[in-house]
Amino acid sequence: MGSLSIILIVLGYLGLLFFIAFWAEKNKRSKLVNSPYVYALSLAVYCSAWTYYGSVGMAARTGVEFLTIYLGPIIAAPLWIVVLKKIIQLSKIYNVSSIADFISLRYGNNRSLGAVVAIICALSIIPYIALQLKALSESFQIISQGSTHSIMGQYLLTDSTFYIALLLAVFCVFYGTITFDASKQKKGIFFSIAFESLVKLIIFIIIGIYTTFYVFDGGNSIITEVSKNFNINKLSTVEGVTGGINWYFTIALSFLAIFLLPRQFQASVVEYSHKKQLKVAIWLFPLYLLLFNIFVIFIAWAGLALFSSTENADYFTLLIPLTYGDYWLAILVFLGGLSAVISMVVVSTLALSTMLSNNLIIPYAYLKKFQRNTSNNNQKTIKNIRRMSIFMLIAIAYFLYAFVNPSVSLFSIGLVSFLLIVQLAPSFFVGMFWNRGSALGAKIGMISGSLIVIYTYLLPFFTSAILANNNFIENGLFGIEMLRPYNLFGVDFLTPSNHSLFWSLAVNLFLYAYFSLVFKGNYRERNYGEVFTNTSKIIDLQEDAYVWKGEAYIADIHKIWVRFLGTHRANRALNIFKRRYKLSEKTKIADARFINFSEKLLTGAVGSASAKILISNVVKEKPVSLVEVLKILEENKEAISINKSLKTQKEQLFKLTEELKQANKSLTQQDKLKDDFLDTVAHELKTPITSIQASSEILKDDADIPDDLKQQFLSNILFDTQRITNLINDILNLEKLASGRESLQLNTENVTEIIHKAVKSFEGIVQKKKISISIDSKPNEVSAEVDSAKLIQVFTNLISNSLKFVEPKHGKIEIKVNSTKDILAIEVLDNGKGLVEADIPYIFDKFYQSNNQTLKKPEGSGFGLAICKQIISLHKGVIEVNKAYTKGASFIIKLPKKQSV
């Protein structure tokens, strides 16, 4: 395979990434781009070329020890719930854009601390980026030579690596500086990172399966082969106590790194936008790492078995398919490695450039300029600073790579990077939970820790690996044995990297604690200390979490906003602030809240330290004592909680008023119902009385009345008397049922039979009007514990209602009985004119008359349904209208089969 065609493949792949990022930027509101899986996958930017190539190399040299680097993050995943949530919460409130900003903010927007963090990050990460370029160049060389020859010696294609690096810088500049607020998400870049994470995982699994099952016959055959030449036990076990301690330290190292690596902070904190993302990441990220590591040991041992040497162990994944002539598979593996390189280089460069610009270049080199000029073009300047930083970083990394001895293994350079970055751990983690931690302690701890790393790891590494001189390691500095870099003060049971980790972190932590306790920080540090340690309580305070005293004018500060945000955004922010705190348009004096709001607003653009300095330049700040800070904070907290309780009281009062209103309304309604009831009772009584009176008058006054008419009048009188009697009985019946004086005579009865009895009483009228009544009961016999006399009344009332509403000849009434284990459901339906929807809620109220009070309803006392409801309720059942049925009226009765509880 010629190098030209590989270059074309690489360019094609880069073009694809440009396109993916472009597409995602265009569709940044789409569901796919915002999926929590994209976030979780982009966290796998952790797996750089170091993982992709280096872990196979390490597994070949040292056995299962390579796993430690992944066990840390896997252990860390559950802890994310607690720690990462807090980090994210704080970062989002204060528009934090990098870990340097985060630490600098915690210690009172401390400018020099932010710069120290940025420098440590740069020292740690630039060699790491160089390492990625080295991996890229070496893998390129292997693949283009198509041979397993030694890769030592000349770089034939140095130029191609240079151009790829340059293209990556362009990619970074293009998609990384779209918004000038660095705390904003970069959806395009991270969508392409997630894509690359998928690519590298899938390809790694493919080569794993290929090696294990195609080249060999499964894991066992690899073990048999490799144990011919190597001590398999040594490679697959942890050796004794010292081995165990070493495991422990390496796991701790990677556990801390997953929080502290700038690219991880960028991916997990800055790119975070919604809750679901963490929920998915918590399981997906550890799973990803596990999948990545399944085949590492098999590939490593397969390589050992095939090549009998660890010389090129880092590139076994490329060499194995090449040996077997599977070029295309080797190219795929190369593309997976390229993905790992690109994602690491792009995100690291992005994160570092933000740090360098916001925590080093702007606060030290540009701040004066910004203060002096009144240009509104600062956004462009800031973007350009970031762009320059990106090119600078990649250029430095490139030159570093070009001059590093090619015999240095990927894994050992990666460890230097981890050791340095872990120096941020004490001030970062302890500072989040200990309010006394001070900026001075943080700075001294970090710098000392880093110097120890240089002395105990980097310097001996340099002398032995690059100068090939072991004098320093064996005899110590100036020949003093206690100062031997790998065995400081006689500690000789740790591997060099763990030895360095132990001493650097111990000293770092001690000095941090000592200087924090002895030299107390200023009020500002303590203020942020309180905010960071009591996040959950103080977050409610919002701008009130910040104590500030002095004189300032809104107009002065607003001018600064305009210079960095533009007039439009500055005005919008001012409106938001005034609305949030209900300030009038005329407010001129800025208070602590306004100062805090302003600093947050500018932090994303210029970093927290610069934001503080820019604002403090136009205000007259008065120092506040520490005691005062704590007092004011406590007061603010109390005020908030009082406000909260007032708010709940107000809500309760409102609720109570609503309830009272409802109660009053229902009382009025009931009162009206009672009036209506009396009205209708009176009306219903008056009608038969009228008839009786008129008929009796005639009978009394008229002597000549013919006999047949006389008989008719007399029977009319009797009929109306009966009508009155019925009415009075109904009223009394209902009152007895409603008041509970009437108890049920319960017996286990066949309900279908009861329905038949009720239907039978209508035989005459049904035949006369030619109406059909059917009973559909499955099963035939349904028994339940009921009062049969009362239940007959229910069905009689329902059927008689239906009879009033159906048309003669076409009328149809159906009664359906259904039975489940405990419940009996009976539906009575007809094809009459149906119910008016508005009446349904009141239909079971006694004597309810629909709104149209003068149109007469068909005859009946109006008590029928009310009586039905009372009887069914006494049976602990329900009766309701089936609204879904529209061809007429339908009532559904549900009765429990057993009455006893």
Next chain:
Amino acid sequence: MSKILIVDDEPNIVMALDYALQKQGFTVLIARDGQEALDIVKKDIPKVIILDIMMPKVDGFEVLNQLKSNPKTKDIAVLILSAKNKAKDIENGLKAGANEYLAKPFSTKKLIEKIKSYC
């Protein structure tokens, strides 16, 4: 003799009134709901109408309104005879143009006297 229209849906009441009025020599027309009453009036103009309020299909107030809006029927004397006798009902009835508002139950003799005063 004068024609009297009885509008009521209670057959027993109608029967008693029908007999008593005929006995007095009136010609009696009968309608069992509001709609029937309006149909009858189109063909045959009575002197007096005895009108119930609560009826199916078209209620008494509606009948009264239609009678009063038609020049041919607006001069017919209307006596409302209803079990609804709250002050508001009476006011509505008289406002709509009824000559009398009589409450059920009533004395047949008094009713006949009232009718005669409109003939």
